[in-house]
Amino acid sequence: MSKKNLIVVGNGMVGHHFLEQFVDSDAAAGFNVVVFGEEPQLAYDRVHLSEYFTGSTHADLAMGTAQWYADKGIDLHLDEQVTEIDRDNKQVITPKGSYSYDELVLSTGSFPFVPPIQGNDNPHCLVYRTLEDLDQIRASAEGGKVGVVVGGGLLGLEAANALKSLGLEAHVVEFAPRLMPVQLDADGGALLRKKIEDLGVQVHTEKATSAIVEGEDHRLRMNFSDDSHLETDLIVFSAGIRPQDALARSSGLEIGERGGIVINNQCTTSDANIHAIGECALWDQRIFGLVAPGYTMARTLAGALNGDSEAAFTGADMSTKLKLLGVDVGSIGDAHGQTPGARNIQFNDGANGVYRRMVISEDGKKLLGAILVGDNGPYDTLLQYALNSIDLPASPEVLILPESEGGAPTLGPDALPDTASICSCHNVTKGDICGAIDAGCCDLGSVKGETKASTGCGGCAALLKNVVDCELEKRGVEVSKDICEHFPYSRQELFHLVKINGIRTFHQLIHDHGKGHGCDICKPAVASILATVWNEHILATDHVALQDTNDTFMANMQKNGTYSIVPRVPGGEITPDKLIVLGEVAKEYNLYTKITGGQRIDLFGATLSELPEIWEKLIAAGFETGHAYGKSLRTVKSCVGSTWCRYGVQDSVGMAILLEDRYKGLRSPHKLKMAVSGCTRECAEAQSKDIGVIATDKGWNLYVCGNGGMRPRHADLFATDLSDEELIRAIDRVLMFYVRTADRLQRTSVWMENLEGGLDYLKQVVLEDSLGIGEELDAHMQTVIGTYQCEWKTAVEDPEKRKRFREFVNDERKDPVQQWTQERGQRRPVVETA
Amino acid sequence: MSNKTQWQSVCHIDDLVPDSGIAVWTEDGPVAVFYLPNRIPCLFAISHTDPFSGANVLARGITGDLKGQPVVASPLYKQHFNLETGACLEDTSIKVTIYPVLLDGDEVVLEVPIKAHDQAVA
Numbered sequence: 001m002s003k004k005n006l007i008v009v010g011n012g013m014v015g016h017h018f019l020e021q022f023v024d025s026d027a028a029a030g031f032n033v034v035v036f037g038e039e040p041q042l043a044y045d046r047v048h049l050s051e052y053f054t055g056s057t058h059a060d061l062a063m064g065t066a067q068w069y070a071d072k073g074i075d076l077h078l079d080e081q082v083t084e085i086d087r088d089n090k091q092v093i094t095p096k097g098s099y100s101y102d103e104l105v106l107s108t109g110s111f112p113f114v115p116p117i118q119g120n121d122n123p124h125c126l127v128y129r130t131l132e133d134l135d136q137i138r139a140s141a142e143g144g145k146v147g148v149v150v151g152g153g154l155l156g157l158e159a160a161n162a163l164k165s166l167g168l169e170a171h172v173v174e175f176a177p178r179l180m181p182v183q184l185d186a187d188g189g190a191l192l193r194k195k196i197e198d199l200g201v202q203v204h205t206e207k208a209t210s211a212i213v214e215g216e217d218h219r220l221r222m223n224f225s226d227d228s229h230l231e232t233d234l235i236v237f238s239a240g241i242r243p244q245d246a247l248a249r250s251s252g253l254e255i256g257e258r259g260g261i262v263i264n265n266q267c268t269t270s271d272a273n274i275h276a277i278g279e280c281a282l283w284d285q286r287i288f289g290l291v292a293p294g295y296t297m298a299r300t301l302a303g304a305l306n307g308d309s310e311a312a313f314t315g316a317d318m319s320t321k322l323k324l325l326g327v328d329v330g331s332i333g334d335a336h337g338q339t340p341g342a343r344n345i346q347f348n349d350g351a352n353g354v355y356r357r358m359v360i361s362e363d364g365k366k367l368l369g370a371i372l373v374g375d376n377g378p379y380d381t382l383l384q385y386a387l388n389s390i391d392l393p394a395s396p397e398v399l400i401l402p403e404s405e406g407g408a409p410t411l412g413p414d415a416l417p418d419t420a421s422i423c424s425c426h427n428v429t430k431g432d433i434c435g436a437i438d439a440g441c442c443d444l445g446s447v448k449g450e451t452k453a454s455t456g457c458g459g460c461a462a463l464l465k466n467v468v469d470c471e472l473e474k475r476g477v478e479v480s481k482d483i484c485e486h487f488p489y490s491r492q493e494l495f496h497l498v499k500i501n502g503i504r505t506f507h508q509l510i511h512d513h514g515k516g517h518g519c520d521i522c523k524p525a526v527a528s529i530l531a532t533v534w535n536e537h538i539l540a541t542d543h544v545a546l547q548d549t550n551d552t553f554m555a556n557m558q559k560n561g562t563y564s565i566v567p568r569v570p571g572g573e574i575t576p577d578k579l580i581v582l583g584e585v586a587k588e589y590n591l592y593t594k595i596t597g598g599q600r601i602d603l604f605g606a607t608l609s610e611l612p613e614i615w616e617k618l619i620a621a622g623f624e625t626g627h628a629y630g631k632s633l634r635t636v637k638s639c640v641g642s643t644w645c646r647y648g649v650q651d652s653v654g655m656a657i658l659l660e661d662r663y664k665g666l667r668s669p670h671k672l673k674m675a676v677s678g679c680t681r682e683c684a685e686a687q688s689k690d691i692g693v694i695a696t697d698k699g700w701n702l703y704v705c706g707n708g709g710m711r712p713r714h715a716d717l718f719a720t721d722l723s724d725e726e727l728i729r730a731i732d733r734v735l736m737f738y739v740r741t742a743d744r745l746q747r748t749s750v751w752m753e754n755l756e757g758g759l760d761y762l763k764q765v766v767l768e769d770s771l772g773i774g775e776e777l778d779a780h781m782q783t784v785i786g787t788y789q790c791e792w793k794t795a796v797e798d799p800e801k802r803k804r805f806r807e808f809v810n811d812e813r814k815d816p817v818q819q820w821t822q823e824r825g826q827r828r829p830v831v832e833t834a
Numbered sequence: 835m836s837n838k839t840q841w842q843s844v845c846h847i848d849d850l851v852p853d854s855g856i857a858v859w860t861e862d863g864p865v866a867v868f869y870l871p872n873r874i875p876c877l878f879a880i881s882h883t884d885p886f887s888g889a890n891v892l893a894r895g896i897t898g899d900l901k902g903q904p905v906v907a908s909p910l911y912k913q914h915f916n917l918e919t920g921a922c923l924e925d926t927s928i929k930v931t932i933y934p935v936l937l938d939g940d941e942v943v944l945e946v947p948i949k950a951h952d953q954a955v956a
Contacts, residue, residue, distance in 0.1 A: 485900070517853075517872060519898035520907035520914075545853035549894040549909035552854075557909055561889030809849040811859035815890050 003032050004102035006305075007092055009082045009247065011037030013046060014278030014294035015107035016063040021302035023072045033074045034099060036092070039130060040079040042066065047291055050162040052134050055710065061131075085251035087271060103273055103305065106248060106261060107298075110241035110279035110289070115150070119212030124219050124234040128159040137236060141166040144233030146218055148172075150209060152179040156238035157324040160201050163236065164325070170201045171230065173222070175239075177206050183320060183331035187348055188373045191355045195327045195374065204230065241289055243280045256282040265312040266304040267297050275301050288316055292424040299427060317387060317424065321379045328376035333386045334359050334369035342368055347400045356400035358382070365391050370400075380463045388420050413463075413470040422467060423453040423460045430467055437471050444468050483744060484521040487514040491669065491744040495529050504534055505542040524548050525744040528631055531667035532739050535787040537794055538630075539801050550629035553805065554791055555611055560829040561815060563611060564604040565591075566628035567618050568664060571638045571656030571676075572599025581621040585614055592826045598635030598673065600626060605827060607814055609807045615792045625792040627664065631745075633672045636660040637685070641678030641695070650695030652678035655724070659693070662728070665788045666735065666781075669742040669751075673708075687715045690748040691731055696720070700727045704734055704762070705752035713749040716759045719767060729778065733766040736777040838948045843941045850942070855893035855906065857882045862946040865933055866893035866906070868917055873904060878917035879935040879944055884908045885928050892930070 006022075008015055019035065022028055037043070044061040052061065069076045077094070084093040091098045112127040114120055124140050127133050128149075141147065147163035149156045152174030163170040172179070178189025179196070193203045208225040215221040218231040243260040254262040254270035260282025261269055267283075268275050278294035279287060288294060293316030303311030319332040337344055341362030348355050356378065359369035367385040372378065378400055385392060385399075393399070418431035428451045436450040447468050448454055454464045482488050487510070489497065494509070503509050506526050510518055518526075527546035531538060538544075538551055550556050555563035567582070582601055586593045592604040606614055615625075628634060636659045639645065641652030656676040663672070675686035676693040685708075686692030692703035698721040706715025719730055742751040755761060764770035795801045807815055819830040844858040850869035858865050864882035882890045887910045895906040897917070904917040914923040915930055922928040934945040 486898075516902075517870070517897075517899040517904075519900055519905070520896035520912065523896050523898060541852075544851065545897065548896065549891070552894065557891065557894070559887060559889065559910065561884075561887075561891045561910075803849075804851070807857065808859040808864065809845045809856050813859060816864075 004030055005100055006031040006033050006103045006105070007099060007101040008033070008035045008105045008107060009092065010107035010109055010244075010278075010280070011035055011039070011043045011076075011078065012107060012109045012278065013043060013063060013291055014109070014298050015105075016043035017295045018105060018107060018277060018298035018302060019072070019074060020064075021299050022305065023074065025302060025306050027306040031103070033072075034101075035069075035074055035076050036080050036082050036094065037076070037078045038081045039132070041131060042069075042076075042078065044131065046129070049128070049131075049134065050158050050165070052131060053138070053162050053165045054712070058131060082247060085247060085274075087251055087274075090273070101273070104275070105301065106269070106274065106276040106280055107278045107294075108244040108247060108276075108280045110287075111244050112237055113240045113242045114237045115209070115239055117209050117212060119220075120235075120237070122212060122220060122235075125212065126234060126236050128155065128162070128236050128238050134162070137162065137234070138166060140234040141168055144219065145169060146171065146232045147234050147236065148222065148230060148232040149236045149238055151238035151240065152176070152203065152205065153182065153238065153240065154180060154320070154322065154324070155241075157196070159236045159238045160196075161325045164199075164201060168233070171204060171232065172196070172201060173204045173207045173209065173230070175206070175208055179203065179205070180329065180331075183329070183335060184371055184373065185336060185357065187346070188329075188355050188357065188371045191348075191350070191353060191373045192324075192327060192329060195353055196325055199325050199327075201325060241279060241287075243282065243287055245280055248274075248276065248280070256285065260287050263297075263313075265300075265314060267301040267313055268304070275304075277301055283313060284315065286315075288318070290316075290318060290320065292316065293318070295425050296427065319383055319386070321376055321383075323376075328372065328374055330370070330372035330376045330379040330382075332370040332379070332383050333367075335371045337369065339368050345397050345400065347397070358396060358400055360392065360396060364396065367392055367396070380460075384416055384420055388417055390415070390417070413467040414474075416467070422464055423451075426452040426455065428453040433464070433467055434471055437468070437475065442472065483525060484519055486510060486516045486518050486522050489513065491525055491529070492741055494526065495533075495740055498526075498529050499533050504530065504536075506530070506546050507542070518546075520548075521744075524551070524631075527551070528667050528669065528744075532784070535665075535667075535784050537789065538791060539795055539804070544804070553608060553611060554625060554629055554795065555606065556629050558604060558829075562605050562607055562829075564602050564628075565606055565611070565614060565618075566596065566600050566602050566626040567623035568626040568660070569600045569635075570660040570664075571636055571653050573638075573653055573657060578621060578623065581618070581623075585617050589614060590827050592828055596628075596635075599637050600628075600635060602628070605820075605829070607807060608805050609814075612796050612802050612805050616796050619790070619793050619796065624664070624790045630667065631670050632665060632667050633660070633663045633674070635673060637673075637675040637689070639676075639678050639683035641676075645678060647681060648678035648695070649697045650678055650700065652676040652684065652693075652695055655693060655695075655700070655727075656684075658724075659691075659728075659731070662785060663731075663735065665791075666739070666784055668735070668739050670745050670747045672735070672748070688712065689715065691734070693727065699723050702727060702730055705748040707747055707749035711749070713753075716752065718759070718763065730766055732781040733774060733777045734762065736781050737762070737765060839945050840948050841936075841943045841945050843938070843943050845942050847937065847940045847942065853897055855895065855897065857890065857893040858942075858944070860933075860944055860946045861948070862931075862933075864890045865944060865946075867935060867942060867944075868893075868897055868904075868906060870897060870904060870917075877935045877937060877942065878904065879933040880906070880915060880917060880920050881931040883930070884910055885922070885930055886911050886913060 041058050043063040080094050082092045082094050091100050112129050126136050147168035148171045149159045150173050152172045160170045160172050179192050209222050210225045211223045213221050215231040219233045222230045245255055245259055245261050248261040249255050261276040261280055263276050263281045263283050267277050277297035296316055297313050300311045300313040321330045337359040342359050345358045354374040357371040366389055370382045416430050420430045422428050432451050436447050441447045441450050454461045497513055523546040555565050586603050594602050596602050636656040638652045638656035642648035673689045674691040675684040675689045677684040677686045678695045686694050687703050688706045688708040692715045694701045700722045701720045702718045703715035704718045707713040738748055820827045821830050852871050855866045855868040865879050866882040868878040870876050882892050884891050891909050895909045897906050905914040907914050920930040920932040936943050
């Protein structure tokens, strides 16, 4: 029997989810599956779209891979728009041809609504939905200073975040009297507005745009109906979505009055062989603009096509939990209290920026809805009460009061019924999770693999972990914190074993406390601990085999097996003579040179055997190793400070050099970065560093545990107006406490987030010496500083250590695979085009 | 293709680094030799070329054992290779060449294929 054809039009998140659900089902064996996508890329995660501006690529956001589609035998047509459905002949038509279908699935999504405002066709008027839209926004932002988002809803605020991350002064213009009018009430909206304005995004509510004209100071001017105006360089419309139903409309399918392809409970349209899912579909006069209901429709349709008579879409929970511009916002169920007789309990803490509202039933027993702004802590608990109709405690207000005022009883995972939905993206209940554990899953990873829980939007990750941990514990399984298969200990426990037992080698540690021979996880971790505690040379005989290649050869391995070299340039201050030496050495060895983000110079392309020769020359010119290869202090960035700058109030360069010289060589769980700014203008960007110092007219403000990179975190203000001595003592203790208690490869930002008691606790330990270990931390730091050596100086002076730097121990030849080409006047490796 | 091989002396015992690797040049190209003194036998030789990057770096990886198998982790992308079989633990379709290796007095000797031109002479 020949196969039938199933065609899916639209390759977005919901369309992809449908394929995931369908292709492995029994019915799929009877179909050839063909997919058409209008965009040139595979389906990607639109929920996390703004991450595209902070470093994520399409590959990071992609839902699947071309390989997956090929493996599943799906015929994928990207960049091919379906222009017509010929229902009489059961064919879809594209510019490239016509294709027969037996079953047709429309998952065409939605398009952004652009209000009919005069001038909205200007090339700098854009929308925010696809990666191409984002590319256009990025292009438009070039050379611009100000960006406006029209629409203060969920997506609009996401878009404002995107504009902000592009470095624009961002504005939000909203027609309603408050932000997120659908999800929030007046008090919640007001607090959200204040928080967002504190972050530098300006909010304009009750503004209707009447026209967009040419601007005077910027590209555009928005004229409002109240005769005020706003100048901007670009406008992003995010005033809601409209179902993409054009194709269905022109083929005569039933369409709702205000748009949307009408579907029944089985997601089938007015044509029995045509189905619609996701944002293009209209169910019970409603469009669902969230991903979870779309996924539910996808599952329903996959079930219905498999003949499951019980498969039905019966509406969806529209509760949402978000972080918008870093501000927590949550909205559950009947947030506005529209149920007859509903009662309200509100908690509004303006000083700490927390607003919470519970909507409860007339009899006070059930939670109907909730609004949270500023802290989503109670969200998971409240959602479970609402979704599962769990009886509220006698004094329900304890659920939203801060802990200090009575202690909020969180709804432990134990109290949830088996029917409680844990992951709404993949419809996983607590019962499913218990089932997976009973079937043999013994850790979080395997539960995720088995049930797919928390692999959608990820919003349930914390709840899932709690449920899994609790259920495992109930079954007597201990939750493992072991570093690897060789040691039944965490990094912190290993640190204590090394220190208390005076252990100085890996062999002794694994002999006394571990098993086997070690691996690439535990060896570098133990090497780092030994270095912190004893500070012996990393190439000492007992330690050399423990190190990652970068530590072994004290340089950073690049993709072709050559290394880069970064000499220390404390505080970014360098003499002309030293600059010339760097240039001369780079020229002699034909090294590619680049300025780093940490105010140093990186020399790329040195072979193993060249490393000691190059370092001999650098050391002779007064350079020291920069530890760019180590889990240790990298740089202390500084602005020029009061010495030159007319705004500087302290000598930031001097302080940066002092700090860099003090902490260079300190081995830590992960790399450390610092910066010192000479005034509040913060040119050294200290608030994105592990340790940040900002000058005041009375001394120094200290910030801790910031991070740039993959997951930026604003540093926390730790202490103010410190003297030089107070500053150094505080940093000594923060660093030592971090080095002693952090996990392997845990940056200070994550360490802080996991530290019980958080910032306040760290302040007590460091500033008030609440644990009575202050002097011990000081003494330990003094030992580390006292035993500092330039590792490269020691290495080049020792013929035994130099032997390690031979490319081939039996042959003088250079590595033969390295091929080079010229680009922009410098040498670089030939890139493989495999 | 010929199956003919020869034993080639590649380095002195003092060139080895305990629990780590060194690279040697052979008739068959670059080879990584590992010395794990706590194992019997204690010498292992595999291709020095990392199949994932094409760079000659495997001798510079960290050695150890996973579930009892002696392994080296590629220093570039951290895949593990079994030192006895050359199999990649993360990707069963990938295998690196392994070479028989022995200690002959103080010399480390490897068994490598004889190149075509050598056979012509022979």
